Amino acid sequence: MKHIEELGYGTDWINKRLYDSIRVNTIKIDPLTLKQRLESQGWILEQLPWYSYGFIVKNRTTELGNTLEHFLGYYYSQSVSSMIPVLALEPKGLILDMAAAPGGKTSQIAQHSGDLIIANDVNNARLNILAANLQRLGVSNVIITRKPGQNFHKTSIKFDRVLLDAPCSSLGTAMHNPRVLKQWSPKFSAKLSKLQKAMAESAFLSLKKGGILVYSTCTITVEENEEIINHLISLGAKVEDINLDIPHHEGITDYKGKHYDNSISKCWRIHPDDLESEGFFIARLRR
Template identity: 40%
Template sequence: MSTIENYIKKYDKIFTISPSVKAVELSRKYGFLDYMVERYLHLFEDEAEDFLYSCNFPLKKSIRCNTLKTNCGELVSRMRDKGFELEKVSWLKHGYVIKRMPSKPSLGATIEYLQGYYYIQGLASMVPAYVLNPSASDTVLDMAAAPGGKTTQLSQLMSNKGLILAVEKSRLRITPLLSNITRMSALNILLIRSDVRTLEKTKLNFDKILLDAPCSGEGLIPIDQSRKTKTSISDLKNFSAIQLQMISIAYKLLKKGGDLVYSTCSIAPEEDEMVINFAIEELGMKTVKISGYPAESGIIDYNGISFNEEVSNCIRFYPHKNGTEGFFVCHLKKCE
């Protein structure tokens, strides 16, 4: 039995969930699967219904100004002329919330959008690239690159210098990824359509790695209501197994002393802290405390399971607390 299989077996209790009467009542009221609501009662306790209620409302639209193509002040001015009111987000260097929009054009149909002056991106989704903080001399791996929001953001932070190897295995997703890379004028990206596992057979290694892992998308319920009932507990377990495999690959490809940022658009501890706990206890990685963001700390105790205290250095975003999509970000370092 592999290390990952043993680990999943060790923590199998986390996937055993018996919905309470209260969870069933709330699941019917808000249209969620009852096992999901039982987990939210563990996560949020008295604030669980606040979270469920908040998921019924769309999030404010937000964009990332692309300084590879324009000055942000100029972008704000040009968008104002079209009837858009942009408000700077204090904790994101290039992030803006759309406070007012005209009936036409839509946010994705302006000349500025088509010219790559901005990328339509969730606020919390912008955080991983800032946490990774790549320099112009780094060699960076983006392990699951499509549709390209974080990939092109990395390119922007590197001023189109250094090298980003962007990997995407899906033929369907590679087209919009390439389109966004071109539109945003991200020139330091080498794009590969392949399963990232093929890189294990090479001698490649990287200064920094971004693993925005494939996940259930449980943090995107305010954007996509179908996610209230889309993911079974079995599906969640399968996602967790994939994420454990991917973080193991990331560890092998990362240089000693290198940085790995792991993120998901999920609030599920099964996809978040459980995976980071594996990186700490099985791979010997260390977490780096993330600060400067209006977010909650990583969860140490969940559903009768206790994780390594280092997972508290990770951060979580929630719609009812932070006004963003549900999101998880953790900064890991490969020890010397």
């Protein structure tokens, strides 16, 4: 709790109930048609003001994963803040989703680009879930690969866009996943930070010259966020503005006596109160 308060988040949000949210899968159905279908069944949906495919579920009459519309792949259950990284990526060209399972962001990329997507992960069980989700959602422009993210640059394939939604301590999800508070420790974050740096470096090296990397996590620690971006800057990455009109806070440039590159203020911290959603970190970088 002390660590969270030091970052300016407070703790009231941890016990706050969040509404569910969904992303319409426009590969199969348009937002208005799905909205009408679900509202005819007693649902109440509120469209996000900054993303026409996203809806907050104010009321539902059954579980999100137990509707005909879900089985048909008409929507994907996804937190509001986790829809932002793909928008920041502006996907086009050859695209890599380095840590793709369970497939939410991969399928979102496919809605915004018909170009080839490489969806990679390292765990067989998670890859099976990824494949099942992509099949349910009707995504056909994806090749699935299995490789440790930190080694992906060794393939020598160069991408126009890379998304790394990195494995993290998930502290931003504490309001509906309280066990993350019990398992977190400075040692845990330090261990994850080491892996994240290796994965982020590999993601950056997998870019073509001028290519874009979006790095994101659902955690709030500096060690897993700004620290990683500072490392990428040392390799030559340039932090870019995220040109979206969405409430957010700036990245942290001074923390516990350490100063990070000033351009890190262009990164986004999504506080739970910003969007009534999970805490998130998002950075857009160019090689």
